[in-house]
Amino acid sequence: MxxxxxxxxxxxxxxxxxxxxxxxxxxxxxxxxxxxxxxxIANLAQTSTQTPIAGGDTGEYEQTFHFANYVNAFLDNKEQFGRSFLYATLATVLALAIAYPLAYAIALKSGKFKNFLLVLVVAPFFTSFLLRTIAWKQILGEGGFVVPTLRGLHIIGEQTSLTASAVAVVAGMTYNFLPFMTLPLYASLERIDPRTLEASGDLYANGITTFRKVTLPLSMPGVVAGTLLTFIPAAGDYVNAAILGNPNTKMIGNVIDSSFFKIVDYPTAAALSFTLMIAILILVTIYIRKSGTDELV
Amino acid sequence: MKQLADAPIPTLPINARISRWFGRNLIRIYAVFGFTYLFIPVLYTFIFSFNDGGKSNLVWKGFTTANWQNPCGAPEVCTALGNSIKIGLLATTFSTILGTGIAFAIGRYNFKGRSSTNLLIFLPMATPEIVLGASLLSLFLVFQINPGFWPTVIAHVMFCISFVVVTVKARIASLDPRLEQAAMDLYANEFETFRRVTLPLVAPGIAGAALLAFSLSFDDFIITNFNSGTLSTFPKFVYVSATRGIPPQANVIGSSMFFLALIIVVVGQFVGNKRKPH
Incomplete structure (x- = not known):
């Protein structure tokens, strides 16, 4: 007993x-x-339907359930919304294209240097991302050596500049979120048993077929995690647009930031934040469903 | 098979051999380019930490080690750095404790509300920083709490918790449950088993989570910018001074953090390897 x-x-x-x-x-x-x-977040939702108090000071608002705030905020900034999602998508696709072979090389082709190379992917993180973004601005700016060289070789025209453009903003975001893409890809590629790849070769699959039918499907969890970890912060980012962009590359993050701090229009900032959050959540949910991985949630 | 091996290997023409070498090493060549891309700004930051540029560090004016000898030569850099380190340490401590608790609950127990807990952990990671920062600031404003040091610590704990949970949970999931069963078979009670078996096994995961939390906190700009008021942190200082030129001392700090992190990881690997049984 x-x-x-x-x-x-x-x-x-x-x-x-x-x-x-x-x-x-x-x-x-x-x-x-x-x-x-x-x-x-609940308080943000509450703030988003407020309107200014008649005769009140700047920054004083009362609850009037004015849902038109959403319509106005969206219509006034639909360009910036579109741009945010476009830039974030481009940066995610580019980061995936750069990070996948990189993660593949580290996970499967680097032998005893594997851990060291993995550390090198994370290491740039520790030099503040702002310092690195500003470094890009100075390298690619008028004072750097890249622009005069390219002009000397007549690759770019006298008027063309590499910074203060949409290309620079997307390139900056791609750069900044590259480690977020590489790490999950590495984690899923590293888990692949090399014998499955050998087996595929034994069954007369060539390199491309093996990649398409074996490696890529097995690394899908990493692709999903990496694209999410890149897309979500990229869609809400405003630092790259502020440092590397121009007034025509403003993203929704820049608008939220300035409605909070410069215009002190809290309801608009709240309505924009809430719309951004919901839009991202819907996209993420659809994406996770479609890709058939719920490992993350 | 033997005949095949004995047959003389046909020598390929030189350009075919070169293209074969490229074909085999394409991915490695690609990786070299990838790493170059990652490190160009780091190298630039390091080189310009030796610039004799005075307050503005935009153009190369000559080599000096003065910035390294006196990193507090621009005093506001060190104030900002001090704040960032204090906030980082506090945020790391609290988020690691709170997150590890949640990770153990999710990883070890079946309880009512487990999947909604998982969702609550995932949501902050799926919310853009600007929304987290803006919403927290509006809450502080409602309760008339002035942004500053503690609101920033709270904000950092909030966004670090999820990352701690995910990291520690992964470590717990990879443990062999038979080790704990063995401890209990040897008459260790629940607490002893936890202290002498489970915790040491999960410890590397917790250490990794703490390192991640610190680096996320230390490098955070967007959420900090919303909740810190007039308090300066290192990323905030860099952002604000970007327009009129960042003093080279900031490059010294940035480069030192890079080398420090490398050293910590390399030493950690070394200690980890030494302690490995066999």
Missing amino acids: ALIHAARSRVSAFSGGKASMPYVLLAPGLIFLFTFFILP
């Missing part, structure tokens, strides 16, 4: 012990997230 009891308690200790234990572990973190993530 005692033995059975001991055995049972051992098993139960494993499958959970006291029923309250998970809640004790969860409570502090979840209370924190509820207070400083859910509550602010």
Whole structure:
């Protein structure tokens, strides 16, 4: 009897012990997230339908459930919305094109240097991303050596500049989010058993067929995670547009930032933020469903 | 098979051999270009940390090591750096504790509300920083809390928790449950098993999560910009001074962080390898 009891308690200790234990572990973190993530989002939704108090100071608003804020905010900034999603998509596709072969080389072709190369992918992170973005601005700017060289070789015209353009903004975002793309790709490529690739070769598949039918499908979780980790921050980014862009490359992030700090129009900022968040969540949900990976959620 | 091996290998013409070498090493050549792309700005930042450029660091004016000898030569750089380190350490400590708790609950227990907890962890990662920053600031404004040091710490803990949970959870999932069963078979109670078996095994995951949290916090600009008010942090200082030129001391700090991170990781690998059983 005692033995059975001991055995049972051992098993139960494993499958959970006291029923309250998970809640004790969860409570502090979840209370924190509820207070400083859910509550602010709810408050943001609340702010988004407010209107200025008649005769009040700048920055004073009252709740009037003015849902037209959303319509106005969207219509006034549909260009910036479109641009944000376009730039984010371009940066994601470019980052995937650059990062996939890079991750592949590290995971499958680098032998004993694997860990070292992996560290090198993450290392640039530690030189502040702002310093690196500004470095690009100076390298590609009028004072750098790249523009005069290209002009000397007549590759670009006298009037063409590499910074302050849409191309520079997209290139900057591609650069900044490259490690976010590379790491998940590496993680899923590294997990592939090399014998599956050999087996494919033994069955007379050539390199391209093996890649298309074996490697790529097995690395899909990495592709999904990497594209999400790049697309989401890129769509809300405004730093690259502010440093590498011009007034015609403003993204929705720039608008939210200036409605908050320069115009002090909180309802518009809130309506724009909320629209951005919902749009991204819808896109992400569709994307995860379509790609058939729910490992992330 | 033997005959095949004995047959003389036909020598290919030189250009065919070159193209074959390229074909085989294409991916490695590509990787070299990829790394060059990643490191050009890092190298630029490092080179210009030796620029004798005074306050503005836009044009190369001559070599000096003065910036490295006196990184606080531009005092506002060091104030900003100090704030970033303090915020980073506090945010790392709190988010690691809170996130590890959640990771253990999700990774070890089946409980009601597990999938909604997973969703709550995923949501902050799927929300753009600007929305996180703006929404938190509007909450602080409602409660008339002035943006500054502690609101920034709170903001950083908030966005770091999810990353800690994901990292630690992955480590817990990779553990062999038989190790804990063995400990219990040897009459260790639940607490002893946790302290002497589970925790040491999960520790590398927790350390990795803490390092990730610190680097996310240290490099954060968007959320910090919303919630820090007049407080200066290192990324904020860089952003604000970008228009009139960043002092070379900022490049010294940026480069030092890079080398420091490399050293920590290399030493960590070395210690990890030494402690590996066999």
